[in-house]
Amino acid sequence: MSGDAPDARLGPPAETDHVPRHSLTVSVLAAAAEHTDCTFSNLALAGRVDLEKLFGGTRYEPGTGADPLAIKRGRLFEEILKKDDYAELLNLLYEHGVAIETEARIARLRDLPAPAGRSGLEVRAEATRLELVKIARRAWDAPTLIDGAVIRARIGGADAYFEADGLAAASNGALHVLEAKSFPLIDGRCDPIKLGAACAQAGLYAALVRAQLIEDHLPAETVSDSGFIVLPKNTRLGRAVLLRQNLSYHIRRAARLLELAHPDEAAVKRLAGRSFPADGTGAAERIAGLSHLMDEAGTHYRPECLEHCAAAKLCRERAYKAGRLGILGDQASREASGVESFARLLELAAGADPSEHERQSALELTRARKLYRRALKGAGP
Numbered sequence: 001m002s003g004d005a006p007d008a009r010l011g012p013p014a015e016t017d018h019v020p021r022h023s024l025t026v027s028v029l030a031a032a033a034e035h036t037d038c039t040f041s042n043l044a045l046a047g048r049v050d051l052e053k054l055f056g057g058t059r060y061e062p063g064t065g066a067d068p069l070a071i072k073r074g075r076l077f078e079e080i081l082k083k084d085d086y087a088e089l090l091n092l093l094y095e096h097g098v099a100i101e102t103e104a105r106i107a108r109l110r111d112l113p114a115p116a117g118r119s120g121l122e123v124r125a126e127a128t129r130l131e132l133v134k135i136a137r138r139a140w141d142a143p144t145l146i147d148g149a150v151i152r153a154r155i156g157g158a159d160a161y162f163e164a165d166g167l168a169a170a171s172n173g174a175l176h177v178l179e180a181k182s183f184p185l186i187d188g189r190c191d192p193i194k195l196g197a198a199c200a201q202a203g204l205y206a207a208l209v210r211a212q213l214i215e216d217h218l219p220a221e222t223v224s225d226s227g228f229i230v231l232p233k234n235t236r237l238g239r240a241v242l243l244r245q246n247l248s249y250h251i252r253r254a255a256r257l258l259e260l261a262h263p264d265e266a267a268v269k270r271l272a273g274r275s276f277p278a279d280g281t282g283a284a285e286r287i288a289g290l291s292h293l294m295d296e297a298g299t300h301y302r303p304e305c306l307e308h309c310a311a312a313k314l315c316r317e318r319a320y321k322a323g324r325l326g327i328l329g330d331q332a333s334r335e336a337s338g339v340e341s342f343a344r345l346l347e348l349a350a351g352a353d354p355s356e357h358e359r360q361s362a363l364e365l366t367r368a369r370k371l372y373r374r375a376l377k378g379a380g381p
């Protein structure tokens with residue numbers, strides 16, 4: 001652990017502290033949106049700390065990540081969509097009432113000559129900004145589709161660059177976010193969980209673009225609440241289909257996450273002198289450092305964390321050892337609201353004096369205990 005000032009540790013990433021960092025993508029933000037109530041996770045997001053790397057090689061290493069076959073399928077579907085200058089996609093948009101010019105203009109920002117790494121992202125972010133200005137001002141040369149947009153946003157007090165996986169379609173000065181996914185729509189149905197995740201990503205993209213427009217003194221409403229999820233029409237990838245979605249809920253939630261992604265002042269003060277472990281430290285030392293930081297910052301484990309957060313295996317073990325009710329999930333926590341642990345639950349059921357916020361749960365618990373005893377008596381010989 002180095003002796004830097006606290007703001008260099010838990011604020012914007014310092015290039016010299018050897019903490020592994022990752023570049024932020026819309027999917028990283030979408031995953032973080034699932035646990036805005038966890039201070040440890042918010043700090044990791046604000047500092048762009050690569051938790052997956054920090055847990056790598058330890059017994060808490062997260063699962064294998066995305067299925068390589070699904071990634072391949074996704075890339076293939078993207079290639080199919082790009083065919084003939086997105087002709088099929090543009091037709092589908094037209095059929096859904098998005099007024100598309102006969103001469104569609106595609107802004108292919110991935111093809112811009114730009115250096116690799118961060119400076120390349122800066123070039124694409126500036127190009128994205130200029131294309132967005134054209135759309136908002138209804139310029140004659142405004143693009144119909146933006147492919148490979150990069151949006152700049154302030155995260156944790158520093159500039160972060162988000163590579164949007166999706167596309168943006170513009171018509172008559174309005175912009176619709178499009179998110180292409182390779183899971184199929186069969187008989188008009190698709191996996192609702194995957195659809196929800198795609199909408200969350202599209203909502204984040206829309207919120208980032210709105211924030212960019214506001215920064216440029218342009219109307220945020222240029223970005224429509226209505227976006228599209230692009231799916232293969234069946235298990236073969238040959239044909240595409242569009243699902244129009246109202247993204248307003250996801251956009252609001254994403255805007256809140258962008259506010260939260262700044263380090264919490266109180267937490268930074270409290271954690272002065274602490275840091276995420278550096279890359280290259282031994283596995284045991286890394287886990288001890290992370291555990292300590294979790295104690296100090298605070299976590300909020302629930303089973304859903306296993307799907308979104310690289311720290312979930314360690315958090316699950318810690319929650320289990322501490323007997324925290326959160327391990328049973330949100331419903332159980334709600335039913336015993338105000339009660340922190342299994343041990344306290346048993347004390348209250350046995351008649352311990354409840355605190356103000358435990359009172360309602362204590363009432364339910366003593367009632368349940370009486371019923372249980374009565375049932376046991378009734379079942380006796």
Ligand code: SF4
Pocket residue numbers: 035038040041299300301302305306309310311312313315
């Ligand atoms: S797994 Fe732990 S660190 Fe990650 S979001 Fe859940 S509680 Fe927070």
